[in-house]
Amino acid sequence: MSTPDWEALRSAAVEAARNAYAPYSKLHVGVAGLVDDGRVVLGCNVENASYGLGLCAECTMAGQLRLTGGGRLVAVACRSGAGELLMPCGRCRQILYELGGPECLVDTPSGVLPMSAVLPDAFGPADLP
Numbered sequence: 001m002s003t004p005d006w007e008a009l010r011s012a013a014v015e016a017a018r019n020a021y022a023p024y025s026k027l028h029v030g031v032a033g034l035v036d037d038g039r040v041v042l043g044c045n046v047e048n049a050s051y052g053l054g055l056c057a058e059c060t061m062a063g064q065l066r067l068t069g070g071g072r073l074v075a076v077a078c079r080s081g082a083g084e085l086l087m088p089c090g091r092c093r094q095i096l097y098e099l100g101g102p103e104c105l106v107d108t109p110s111g112v113l114p115m116s117a118v119l120p121d122a123f124g125p126a127d128l129p
């Protein structure tokens with residue numbers, strides 16, 4: 001697997017944010033994930049009148065990953081529609097960890113980091129009996 005094209009991933013995330021449904025927070029979020037087979041999967045946030053049931057962009061990307069052939073995430077970039085870098089929330093870090101493992105790379109304010117740094121000492125599939 002070659003080096004991820006981070007600029008392409010970041011642009012794809014900004015573009016994906018155009019599909020967001022965020023009437024409550026007004027924060028339009030998009031995410032792009034490079035898969036180990038070379039395809040790019042996208043997600044956007046989909047909010048809910050209950051507030052608490054809103055879906056982050058990473059959640060809908062997880063569905064797209066599975067719906068379009070599965071595979072493992074190798075690099076992920078999350079952006080607002082305005083192009084600001086956004087860090088995945090705690091729940092979404094766990095979702096990314098499940099589908100990408102400790103080596104999946106994440107675009108962060110501190111640079112590109114592996115999931116093992118973004119979610120240290122993670123609980124994961126290997127911890128189940």
Ligand code: THU
Pocket residue numbers: 022025027029044045046047054055056057058078086087088089092
């Ligand atoms: N949000 C995401 O979709 N992903 C992130 O990484 C950060 C936050 C969404 C959730 C909610 O719809 C809105 O941003 C405001 O928190």
